[in-house]
Amino acid sequence: MLAFLIRRTVLAIFTIFSISIFSFMIIQLPAGDYVDSYILRQIEEGFGGVQRSSAEGLLERKEALRKLYGLDRPMYIQYFKWIGRVVQGRFGQALEYRLPIWDVIKDRLFLTIILAAATIVFTWALAIPIGIYTAVKQRSIADYSFTFVGFLGLATPDFLLALILMYMAFVYFNFSVGGLFSPEFQSVGWSLARAWDLFVHLWIPALILGTSGTAGLIRVMRANLLDELRKPYVVTARAKGLAEWRLIMKYPVRVALNPLVSTIGYLLPYLISGSIIVSVVLSLPTLGPVLLQSLFTQDLFLASSIILLLGVMTVVGTLLSDILLVIIDPRIRIS
Numbered sequence: 001m002l003a004f005l006i007r008r009t010v011l012a013i014f015t016i017f018s019i020s021i022f023s024f025m026i027i028q029l030p031a032g033d034y035v036d037s038y039i040l041r042q043i044e045e046g047f048g049g050v051q052r053s054s055a056e057g058l059l060e061r062k063e064a065l066r067k068l069y070g071l072d073r074p075m076y077i078q079y080f081k082w083i084g085r086v087v088q089g090r091f092g093q094a095l096e097y098r099l100p101i102w103d104v105i106k107d108r109l110f111l112t113i114i115l116a117a118a119t120i121v122f123t124w125a126l127a128i129p130i131g132i133y134t135a136v137k138q139r140s141i142a143d144y145s146f147t148f149v150g151f152l153g154l155a156t157p158d159f160l161l162a163l164i165l166m167y168m169a170f171v172y173f174n175f176s177v178g179g180l181f182s183p184e185f186q187s188v189g190w191s192l193a194r195a196w197d198l199f200v201h202l203w204i205p206a207l208i209l210g211t212s213g214t215a216g217l218i219r220v221m222r223a224n225l226l227d228e229l230r231k232p233y234v235v236t237a238r239a240k241g242l243a244e245w246r247l248i249m250k251y252p253v254r255v256a257l258n259p260l261v262s263t264i265g266y267l268l269p270y271l272i273s274g275s276i277i278v279s280v281v282l283s284l285p286t287l288g289p290v291l292l293q294s295l296f297t298q299d300l301f302l303a304s305s306i307i308l309l310l311g312v313m314t315v316v317g318t319l320l321s322d323i324l325l326v327i328i329d330p331r332i333r334i335s
Contacts, residue, residue, distance in 0.1 A: 008322070012315045019311035020086070020304070024079050027300045027307075034095045034298045035065045069095055082301055091305040096297045101305050105287060109309065111180060112286040114198070115275075118206040120267055123213045124260070131221025132253060138226065146218065153215035159277045162208050166282070169204070177204050178283040205282055209275050213267075220259055228252035254328050261328065264321040266314065 039062055066072045070081065085092050091101035134143040162177075169175045179186075180201045185194045228234065229252055237247050276288035287306055294303040 008319055015315055016311055020083055020308050023307040024304045027303050028075055032298060033071050035062055035071060037298045092301045094302045095299045101302055105290060105306065108285055108287050108290060115205055115286060118202050119210045122206045123210040123217060127214045127217035127221055131218045132225060135222045135225035136248065150215035150218050153211045158208055158212065159281050161211060162278050162281045165204055165208065180284060205284060208278055217260060221256060224256035224259060225252055228255050257328055258325060261324045262321050264317045
């Protein structure tokens with residue numbers, strides 16, 4: 001196990017380093033940079049009342065701004081300066097916010113992880129029992145009913161479900177769904193009251209984001225368990241008189257969980273990238289809207305830092321899933 005962890009750690013470092021290079025390069029592929037985007041927005045907005053004749057003066061500042069932010073240097077120099085700060089624990093400056101990148105993303109990263117964890121718990125808590133039941137009760141009314149609801153969940157866009165729930169919550173319950181906190185808890189420190197307020201608001205985004213994932217996992221769990229239930233070792237165990245539900249839970253279910261466990265590493269990045277529209281609709285203070293805004297404004301240091309964090313989470317999640325697979329399935333050996 002120790003040799004496996006050391007080998008995987010070395011590969012993880014190489015993978016994260018590769019992710020940082022490719023993300024930094026890809027973000028710079030579009031024409032222009034943050035300074036071009038900033039000046040264009042200033043010209044379009046009329047400088048907040050300043051005459052458009054000042055545009056020429058602002059254009060003259062372009063090179064000065066680019067030099068100030070280090071954008072006049074070759075791409076490889078920009079990358080090594082940025083990755084050098086990251087190794088030291090400093091992500092640099094968010095150009096759009098005029099703040100250190102960590103100050104911009106730390107609260108949002110924490111809330112994103114909490115929302116992702118709640119979504120995963122909700123998804124697994126529904127998908128696994130329903131998948132087991134529909135496999136055991138194949139072709140029953142319950143099986144067909146859950147299948148219909150599952151396909152309905154897969155076909156409904158998350159943002160549409162968010163709009164429907166927002167309307168129903170406001171009209172019928174006089175409850176605001178937007179955000180993760182009530183107005184009085186938006187800018188205060190953490191306390192038990194604020195944590196409870198977060199819990200109260202958390203279930204609706206988790207329900208919306210977990211709907212399509214739950215529907216998909218139900219089908220995966222059902223298909224895998226049906227395949228296991230037809231294998232000879234199940235028939236033999238049943239012939240020896242082992243209780244039905246004990247037989248099902250002890251052997252086939254553990255094996256059928258393998259595909260679900262193996263996807264842990266991809267869940268958090270998927271939830272962040274797939275929930276951007278939902279986060280905008282519900283005004284959620286998560287990483288998705290910040291990443292989207294940084295791409296619009298071409299703030300390459302902020303966008304690269306967020307993508308690098310997603311890559312780290314993916315690598316760590318994949319390692320965790322490999323370890324869990326060894327635990328739940330004795331047939332898998334690290335050697």
